[in-house]
Amino acid sequence: MSQMGEVDPAFVQAEEHRPTSFTIRDTQGIPVIDLAPLTHPKPSPAFAQLVSQVGDACRDWGFFRVVNHGVPSRLLHRLLTVSNKFFALPLDEKRKVVRDEAKPFGYYDTEHTKNVRDWKEVFDFATINPVVNSDLGSDGFGILKNNWPQHPPEMKEVCEEYAREVERLCYKLLEIISLSLGLVGNRFDEHFKDQTNFIRLNHYPPCPAPELALGVGRHKDPAALTVLYQDDVGGLDVKRKIDGEWIRVKPIPDSFIVNVGDIIQVWSNGKYESVEHRAVVNSERERFSVPFFFAPGFKLMVKPVEELIDVHSQAKYKQYSWGEFFMSRKDSNYKKLGVANRQISDFEIHV
Ligand SMILES: O=C(O)CCC(=O)C(=O)O
Numbered sequence: 592m593s594q595m596g597e598v599d600p601a602f603v604q605a606e607e608h609r610p611t612s613f614t615i616r617d618t619q620g621i622p623v624i625d626l627a628p629l630t631h632p633k634p635s636p637a638f639a640q641l642v643s644q645v646g647d648a649c650r651d652w653g654f655f656r657v658v659n660h661g662v663p664s665r666l667l668h669r670l671l672t673v674s675n676k677f678f679a680l681p682l683d684e685k686r687k688v689v690r691d692e693a694k695p696f697g698y699y700d701t702e703h704t705k706n707v708r709d710w711k712e713v714f715d716f717a718t719i720n721p722v723v724n725s726d727l728g729s730d731g732f733g734i735l736k737n738n739w740p741q742h743p744p745e746m747k748e749v750c751e752e753y754a755r756e757v758e759r760l761c762y763k764l765l766e767i768i769s770l771s772l773g774l775v776g777n778r779f780d781e782h783f784k785d786q787t788n789f790i791r792l793n794h795y796p797p798c799p800a801p802e803l804a805l806g807v808g809r810h811k812d813p814a815a816l817t818v819l820y821q822d823d824v825g826g827l828d829v830k831r832k833i834d835g836e837w838i839r840v841k842p843i844p845d846s847f848i849v850n851v852g853d854i855i856q857v858w859s860n861g862k863y864e865s866v867e868h869r870a871v872v873n874s875e876r877e878r879f880s881v882p883f884f885f886a887p888g889f890k891l892m893v894k895p896v897e898e899l900i901d902v903h904s905q906a907k908y909k910q911y912s913w914g915e916f917f918m919s920r921k922d923s924n925y926k927k928l929g930v931a932n933r934q935i936s937d938f939e940i941h942v
């Protein structure tokens with residue numbers, strides 16, 4: 592990627608999707624939520640307040656930031672260091688662990704979002720290894736294995752430790768979100784027994800034409816929750832629900848950015864929307880970010896939860912299979928398709 596001197600037309604966004612100078616710098620926008628009450632004995636007034644803050648943030652923004660989340664800052668820095676070392680390797684070396692249709696985890700530098708190429712390179716790994724999709728048999732597609740590089744040698748260990756820590760945080764966030772919807776705290780836990788989580792190391796090299804290209808084009812995350820760690824460069828833009836303006840999320844050291852994905856949108860029957868976001872690039876500094884996509888088992892049929900449906904609020908979505916949705920997204924990543932990939936709006940019920 593960084594070898595590219597100029598911008599290939601494949602990277603150029605249609606005019607209406609280019610990053611403009613009108614992006615609003617986040618001054619007090621996206622809520623910052625202190626998770627310290629999680630470490631106090633429950634129930635406590637502080638915990639009840641935390642639940643209501645998270646509920647408001649999910650409803651109003653679909654996004655929030657968390658501090659005092661319990662993931663050690665030393666581990667965050669080790670993660671950025673291995674990511675830095677890996678992407679600094681020569682392309683030939685990175686291509687030794689390249690992802691393809693049979694091995695969907697590993698290195699990749701030609702991802703397209705909505706048919707425009709992203710100015711980035713990524714390394715994907717599953718947090719449960721291997722992920723087994725028993726519906727698809729054992730022809731290679733059914734068993735999805737991680738593809739670890741030899742260099743840097745500590746990469747696998749650091750990434751696996753990070754995965755364990757963030758997974759724990761995801762369960763806590765899921766509990767808070769369930770409570771905020773008026774459900775029991777462990778309402779969704781059973782769906783994550785054979786989870787299909789994956790973690791992506793994103794590297795956005797400096798771009799000679801940051802006004803034409805994007806690191807990641809506008810999209811919504813399909814899983815249940817995303818927990819993103821980013822370095823201090825900044826570049827994540829979130830579409831503000833009240834007016835559709837793009838808001839740049841200012842980095843806070845050692846914090847995470849959390850967003851609700853399509854699955855929670857459907858479970859909550861549209862109360863918490865999965866919000867569009869994108870990553871911009873710049874001509875001076877490379878940027879690193881690491882999303883953890885917290886996702887249920889392949890076999891789960893996703894549908895609005897019964898407790899939230901009654902005569903006054905009917906189901907707004909048809910049920911769909913997470914495994915099929917996930918695989919169709921993964922396939923569409925490999926090619927520039929003539930058609931848009933599957934979106935959650937395909938399952939909306941129009942009354
Ligand atoms: O790099 C970022 O800030 C966002 C990345 C992202 O949205 C994604 O990989 O889904």
Ligand SMILES: [Fe+2]
Nearest residue numbers: 810811812868
């Ligand atoms: Fe995303």
